[in-house]
Amino acid sequence: MSEKEKNIISEVTNSDYKYGFVTDIENDIIPKGLNEEVIRLISAKKNEPQFLLDFRLKAYNQLLKMEIPNWAHLKLPKIDLQDIIYYSAPKELNPDKKFEDIDPELVKTFNKLGIPLEEQKILSGVAVDAIIDSMSIKTTFKESLAERGVIFCSFSDAVKEHPDLIRKYMGSVVSYNDNYFAALNSAVFSDGSFCYIPKGVRCPMELSTYFRINAANTGQFERTLIIADDDSYVSYLEGCTAPQRDEHQLHAAIVEIVVNTNAEVKYSTVQNWYPGDKQGKGGILNFVTKRGICNGDNAKLSWNQVETGSAITWKYPSCILKGNNSIAEFYSVAVTNNYQQADTGTKMIHLGSNTKSRVVSKGISAGHSNNSYRGLVKVVKKAKNVRNYSQCDSLLLGDKSGAHTFPYIEVKNKTAIVEHEATTSKIGEDQIFYCNQRGISTEDAIGLIVNGYAKEVLNKMPMEFAVEAQKLLQISLEGSVG
Amino acid sequence: MSNKANKTTDKLVALYEDNKADLFENSSDFINQERKIAIDYFKKTGIPTTKNESYKYTDLEPVFANGYTKFFERQKFNVELNKAFQCQVPNLDTYTVLFSNGWFYEKNSEYNSLPKGVILQSFQKASKEHPELVEKYYSKIAKPNDDSIVSLNTALSQDGFFLYVPKNTIIDKPIQVINLLRSEKDLMVTQRNLVVLDENSSAKLIICDHALSICRFLTNTVTEVNVGENAIFDYYNLQKQHNLTTQLSSVFIRQKKNSNVLTNTLSLHGKLIRNNVSILLDDEGCESNVFGLFLADKDQHIDNYTFIDHAKPNCHSNELYKGILDDEATGGFNGKIIVRQDAQKTEALQSNKNILLTDNAEMNTKPQLEIYADDVKCSHGATIGQIDEDALFYLRSRGINEKEARMMLMYAFAHEILKKIRVDSLDVQLIDLVESRLRGEFSKCDFCNYNVKAANCPK
Numbered sequence: 001m002s003e004k005e006k007n008i009i010s011e012v013t014n015s016d017y018k019y020g021f022v023t024d025i026e027n028d029i030i031p032k033g034l035n036e037e038v039i040r041l042i043s044a045k046k047n048e049p050q051f052l053l054d055f056r057l058k059a060y061n062q063l064l065k066m067e068i069p070n071w072a073h074l075k076l077p078k079i080d081l082q083d084i085i086y087y088s089a090p091k092e093l094n095p096d097k098k099f100e101d102i103d104p105e106l107v108k109t110f111n112k113l114g115i116p117l118e119e120q121k122i123l124s125g126v127a128v129d130a131i132i133d134s135m136s137i138k139t140t141f142k143e144s145l146a147e148r149g150v151i152f153c154s155f156s157d158a159v160k161e162h163p164d165l166i167r168k169y170m171g172s173v174v175s176y177n178d179n180y181f182a183a184l185n186s187a188v189f190s191d192g193s194f195c196y197i198p199k200g201v202r203c204p205m206e207l208s209t210y211f212r213i214n215a216a217n218t219g220q221f222e223r224t225l226i227i228a229d230d231d232s233y234v235s236y237l238e239g240c241t242a243p244q245r246d247e248h249q250l251h252a253a254i255v256e257i258v259v260n261t262n263a264e265v266k267y268s269t270v271q272n273w274y275p276g277d278k279q280g281k282g283g284i285l286n287f288v289t290k291r292g293i294c295n296g297d298n299a300k301l302s303w304n305q306v307e308t309g310s311a312i313t314w315k316y317p318s319c320i321l322k323g324n325n326s327i328a329e330f331y332s333v334a335v336t337n338n339y340q341q342a343d344t345g346t347k348m349i350h351l352g353s354n355t356k357s358r359v360v361s362k363g364i365s366a367g368h369s370n371n372s373y374r375g376l377v378k379v380v381k382k383a384k385n386v387r388n389y390s391q392c393d394s395l396l397l398g399d400k401s402g403a404h405t406f407p408y409i410e411v412k413n414k415t416a417i418v419e420h421e422a423t424t425s426k427i428g429e430d431q432i433f434y435c436n437q438r439g440i441s442t443e444d445a446i447g448l449i450v451n452g453y454a455k456e457v458l459n460k461m462p463m464e465f466a467v468e469a470q471k472l473l474q475i476s477l478e479g480s481v482g
Numbered sequence: 483m484s485n486k487a488n489k490t491t492d493k494l495v496a497l498y499e500d501n502k503a504d505l506f507e508n509s510s511d512f513i514n515q516e517r518k519i520a521i522d523y524f525k526k527t528g529i530p531t532t533k534n535e536s537y538k539y540t541d542l543e544p545v546f547a548n549g550y551t552k553f554f555e556r557q558k559f560n561v562e563l564n565k566a567f568q569c570q571v572p573n574l575d576t577y578t579v580l581f582s583n584g585w586f587y588e589k590n591s592e593y594n595s596l597p598k599g600v601i602l603q604s605f606q607k608a609s610k611e612h613p614e615l616v617e618k619y620y621s622k623i624a625k626p627n628d629d630s631i632v633s634l635n636t637a638l639s640q641d642g643f644f645l646y647v648p649k650n651t652i653i654d655k656p657i658q659v660i661n662l663l664r665s666e667k668d669l670m671v672t673q674r675n676l677v678v679l680d681e682n683s684s685a686k687l688i689i690c691d692h693a694l695s696i697c698r699f700l701t702n703t704v705t706e707v708n709v710g711e712n713a714i715f716d717y718y719n720l721q722k723q724h725n726l727t728t729q730l731s732s733v734f735i736r737q738k739k740n741s742n743v744l745t746n747t748l749s750l751h752g753k754l755i756r757n758n759v760s761i762l763l764d765d766e767g768c769e770s771n772v773f774g775l776f777l778a779d780k781d782q783h784i785d786n787y788t789f790i791d792h793a794k795p796n797c798h799s800n801e802l803y804k805g806i807l808d809d810e811a812t813g814g815f816n817g818k819i820i821v822r823q824d825a826q827k828t829e830a831l832q833s834n835k836n837i838l839l840t841d842n843a844e845m846n847t848k849p850q851l852e853i854y855a856d857d858v859k860c861s862h863g864a865t866i867g868q869i870d871e872d873a874l875f876y877l878r879s880r881g882i883n884e885k886e887a888r889m890m891l892m893y894a895f896a897h898e899i900l901k902k903i904r905v906d907s908l909d910v911q912l913i914d915l916v917e918s919r920l921r922g923e924f925s926k927c928d929f930c931n932y933n934v935k936a937a938n939c940p941k
Contacts, residue, residue, distance in 0.1 A: 073852070381841060394851075394853070396856035399823070399826070399855060399857070400823070402852065402854040403851075404852040405850065405851045406848070408846070408847075408848050409847045409848070411845050412841075413841050414838035415868065417866075418864075418867070419864075420847075420865070421861075422851060422862050422863070425858070425859055425860075426858070
């Protein structure tokens with residue numbers, strides 16, 4: 001083996017999470033713990049109107065009555081809500097969020113993450129809302145989007161500038177009492193992104209939110225609300241990273257999407273929170289409630305996700321197909337390595353007639369990890385001619401990993417055609433042999449096969465993401481080939 | 483637990499406490515010990531409600547709330563069952579075992595022609611005559627503290643059948659167990675069976691469930707089967723009762739090295755049927771075939787729960803369940819497969835296909851795969867749909883009227899399960915039976931011909 005080859009191999013097998021650095025900035029932090037005072041404090045810090053405070057308190061009271069759900073196929077560490085800081089924001093931020101006023105350290109951070117905040121530097125034509133801990137730092141292209149009538153800003157700004165929209169839509173898809181983590185988020189959420197696409201507008205660029213956890217001992221609780229009015233279109237991207245720490249950090253987000261008549265929303269996620277080290281120490285606990293509703297006829301909602309990070313992922317992006325002829329899609333690749341655990345999937349609730357949904361889920365588990373698909377397809381009595389196709393495949397790399405599927409199918413109408421298929425397998429020795437024989441090393445062959453396996457989903461990703469996702473997939477699986 | 487479920491549970495526990503003396507008197511200490519564990523567990527967990535993930539689609543509380551008479555001693559009948567009841571499947575030659583309300587019928591013939599060493603007798607009798615065998619196998623795979631329906635059975639059961647097939651013995655004819663229910667009051671029946679097959683043996687079991695009186699019956703049956711090395715075991719269950727019966731049937735099978743098992747559950751009639759089939763592949767080289775067919779109409783409910791545990795490498799399991807639901811019928815399927823960490827080279831296939839004939843019918847299906855080994859081939863598929871319009875058109879264009887064409891397609895759908903039957907002449911008979919069931923002719927039993935007059939009991 002040549003020296004160069006050796007270098008490559010050692011680089012590959014020892015490469016770690018590359019976003020694990022910490023930015024040293026001064027933060028405005030409130031004390032640890034969760035109580036009514038803390039909620040009032042968060043609300044006061046953000047100068048929120050009364051209705052929002054009422055909403056938070058209602059959610060908090062609901063939370064007190066709830067327990068952490070334990071039905072998922074996960075081994076949960078103890079989560080102590082009193083041991084978390086619920087608000088941490090970089091200090092001295094100019095309210096105008098002019099680029100010149102942002103702490104250069106922060107700009108550097110985002111540059112390092114590959115998310116430049118200077119508009120002239122952005123080639124890809126993607127508008128970004130960059131969020132660090134509890135605060136939105138900068139929303140790019142805000143003005144040029146406004147010309148088309150598109151509202152894209154941080155959630156806090158939206159509360160100030162468009163309270164009517166917030167009041168109308170917040171909690172309409174994921175109510176404050178939906179589940180434990182939704183209640184927690186509704187009580188303490190700090191910031192997030194808001195996006196409104198008016199009637200008949202095709203959003204000229206991709207919108208994106210980049211979430212970054214930085215401060216220690218904090219949790220991140222953000223809310224995203226996307227409203228696509230009649231005949232509009234938007235493609236939305238979400239990315240996330242966090243520093244490398246030994247203790248777990250909690251991330252409990254809510255994403256709500258409203259798709260009106262003839263509108264289309266595409267929501268893509270590359271989730272790359274810190275997954276913990278090789279012994280399973282630390283990492284982000286990712287408990288996310290994502291749900292969209294196809295409110296009007298012919299609406300279309302598509303969830304695309306690549307899940308590689310987090311120590312624990314608990315996430316079920318769902319679609320309520322209320323409008324007739326509406327279409328929903330869910331494409332997912334979930335990769336778990338080392339001691340990661342993922343319990344993820346989707347819910348397709350068919351309420352309207354002639355609605356269609358398609359689920360393609362690809363799970364890859366390596367190391368000591370466990371990867372589960374949990375999904376529900378529900379057809380109510382009055383929904384005629386519903387069509388669903390679900391496919392969930394699992395690929396096992398290594399004999400200590402687990403792959404599981406838990407699909408639920410509930411059909412109450414005879415005209416529905418619902419299909420579900422699942423397979424579990426490992427990479428065939430003959431496939432590897434075929435590649436080896438043609439001079440492709442085993443490591444590369446596995447990368448090749450995994451990429452081919454995930455291609456169907458990666459193809460659905462916006463271009464910029466697809467490239468990143470492909471790389472990520474390879475990095476996540478490094479060292480898993482025995 | 484809800485208040486209602488609590489109340490019903492309390493009633494059942496009280497039933498146990500009130501009849502404790504009768505229960506304990508006729509059983510061995512070992513069995514009574516298990517009773518205690520079981521009732522303690524049942525007290526704690528109670529009647530499973532839909533909150534229980536395994537019973538998500540079947541609510542048992544209203545069924546138990548109904549209130550039933552339960553007899554704790556053998557009843558005397560003035561009818562000779564052997565004479566009154568004759569199964570008239572042509573060419574089906576079996577060893578027939580009659581059961582009346584869950585009790586081994588005392589006038590069953592002696593089975594002198596059974597191969598040497600085979601024991602086929604009442605479970606109650608066996609627990610006294612063969613305590614070493616019973617204690618070795620009883621309550622081992624059907625644990626008294628796992629599923630509360632099994633716990634209830636363990637606590638209340640007194641009789642059933644016991645079958646022991648010694649080494650290198652093949653039973654030439656199938657054993658047919660005919661469970662007859664006849665009563666003048668609503669009745670709860672608890673039956674507990676134990677089957678042990680030693681190395682290189684083979685047995686085929688056909689269980690037929692019939693209700694002769696128009697009363698509400700609730701049967702709770704648990705069957706434990708131990709299949710030894712290289713043994714072959716077939717289990718067919720024909721469930722054909724009526725619209726007032728509830729049938730809870732749990733079958734637990736443990737397979738040893740290179741054994742081969744086939745179970746086929748045919749649910750043709752009953753108000754509520756819940757089948758638990760649990761198979762443990764406990765050694766290498768086992769093959770397991772788990773099949774089921776259910777046909778439901780009116781407001782019937784049929785729920786099949788299967789659990790296949792691949793504990794050891796190189797085993798093969800093949801599962802297929804099919805159902806047709808008409809009128810307001812509801813169905814459930816829950817198929818769980820676990821492949822344990824060292825169970826490499828496992829091949830586990832599962833499929834569930836359902837047809838809904840009306841908009842009021844409902845089907846819920848929930849396959850579950852939990853896989854901890856990497857060198858495995860596992861797949862599962864589930865479909866819910868209606869009769870293929872293209873196929874219907876094809877048949878109609880060839881001059882077959884719509885009704886007949888639909889019948890043919892449904893029949894073809896069901897046939898896939900029926901052709902898996904490994905008993906000659908039984909398959910032919912069942913094919914006819916399923917066809918007449920699909921045509922809606924189910925008032926009389928076509929399979930068995932009995933002369934016992936159906937007693938009408940007050941509701």
